[in-house]
Amino acid sequence: MSGVAFDISLTVNGERVHERVDARKTLADFLREDLALTGTHIGCEHGVCGACTLRVNGEIVRGCLMLAVQCEGARVETIEGMSDSGEVADLQTAFERRNALQCGYCTPGMIAAAQDLLKRGGLPTRDEIREHLSGNYCRCTGYHAIVDAVEAVAQARAKGR
Amino acid sequence: MKPAPFAYKRARSVDEAVALLAENDARLLAGGQSLIATLNMRLSAPGLLIDINGLGELAGIAVKGGAVEIGALTRHVQAERSELIAEQAPLIARAMPHIGHPAIRNRGTLGGSVAFADPAAELPACLLALDGEIEATGPKGKRTIKAQDFFKGLFETALGQQEVLTAIRVPAAGKDTRVGFSELARRHGDYAIVGLAASARANGKGLSDIRLAYFGVGNTPVRAKKAEMALANGNIDAAVNALDLAPHDDVQATAAVKIHLAGVLLRRVAKQLLEPRS
Secondary structure, eight states: OOBSEEEEEEEETTEEEEEEEETTOBHHHIIIIISOOTTSOOSSSSSSSOTTEEEETTEEEEGGGSBGGGGTTOEEEOHHHHHHTTTTHHHHHHHHHTTOOSSOSSHHHHHHHHHHHHTTOSOOOHHHHHHHTTTOOOSSSOSHHHHHHHHHHHHHHHHHO | OOOOOOEEEEOSSHHHHHHHTTSTTEEEESSOTTHHHHHHTTSOOOSEEEEOTTOGGGOOEEEETTEEEEETTOBHHHHHHOHHHHHHOHHHHHHGGGSSOHHHHTTOBHHHHHHHTOTTOHHHHHHHHTTOEEEEEETTEEEEEEHHHHEEETTEESOOTTOEEEEEEEEOOOTTEEEEEEEEOSSTTSOOSEEEEEEEEEETTEEEEEEEEEESSSSSOEEOHHHHHHHHTTOHHHHHHTOOOOOOOOSSOOHHHHHHHHHHHHHHHHHHHHSOOO
16 A cells, blocks of 8 residues: 555554544654644654654664654553553652743653653763653753752662662 | 745655655655754755655564664664674664654664764764675666765765665674774764774784774875884884874864864774774
8 A cells, every 4th residue: 555645543642543544644743633632742853853752562672753644553652641640740749849941842751751761760971861861852941950850860870669 | 044945745665765866856854853954054955855764674683694774764762772782783882862853763764874974973884894885776776886986075975866875784793803982072972073983803812803983084085004003012202103184173172173083082992903802
């Protein structure tokens, strides 16, 4: 089958979704425009800024560098799903408490990337945190507060284990 | 921006992908981490995208006849986590953390990176430093192309219009294999301002078979052969002075800065080459 529009079936935040999409629609645009999941932000649209970071089949990806049509059968998790499940509640609280955001535009991608690091367990160093978040731009905070927040959550989770 | 409209087809076999490439304006979609960015910016507007992500036979890492063979669809993250790559292709292991960011490495493929042939990318230079080879499959079957003959120009390779890059191969590392890798980038994971991938053979206290492959200093990865000879004589200062690179100014740095940084990298990498393998 070759064409410009396709029927796709996938899971988004645990719900089955069936939609018809243009081949040229990116996953990030599909989530925002077709499913009204606007927590996935769009910054640069060429993979540099990280604002559209989300999970596909458990691994973080750029939502702007995948096509929706490529997500047939995939398990997609956005910041909405991660928030609703409570999976990132401690990260969200730490970001708020430590002023790790001002305008908030990068925050969904930042939280998704940070959670990707922290869910591996262990206690990452500040350098490792910076490296893992290196693909996510923040133009407000200067990053220190973000690293503080992620480090605090890593320590709290390590204690809780 | 948004991509211009295109047709899309999932290839079910390499042969089908090869056949579909006969269409005008057809492009292969592997990891898409460069291609989709260029589509979004409308730097590229193919008529047909042939998605090869379903071709599981193109993914995998194996040692065959003294060479490490890496299937074209192997994702960066798989190579990064591979013990086999760490042991048998240590230069690729060292380069891997510098390639993009975790979210990029989860999707990007080794074959895609080599076929795209960005002059500032890490893997083409690694292949050149390792005297590696590229396997291409076309209408007449498979052929092998040496890395030194593969990178022809800016984003230009020896691949024919109907050829699919199906694997890359590098010699498996031996006890006397030495490798070095370093790059300078404005932000970790970005394309390098200048980078250097190197391999050599330990020879008593010195080195032989030194191959220095720079990236970010020309239209393709380039060997610094005069510096290789000087380094074989054990003189790092002479090797730095012998660097005969001819970079152009670009958005990241002037040619003069790149030449200076190339010397800085050579000193760092020479040190790595002289370290015994752990």
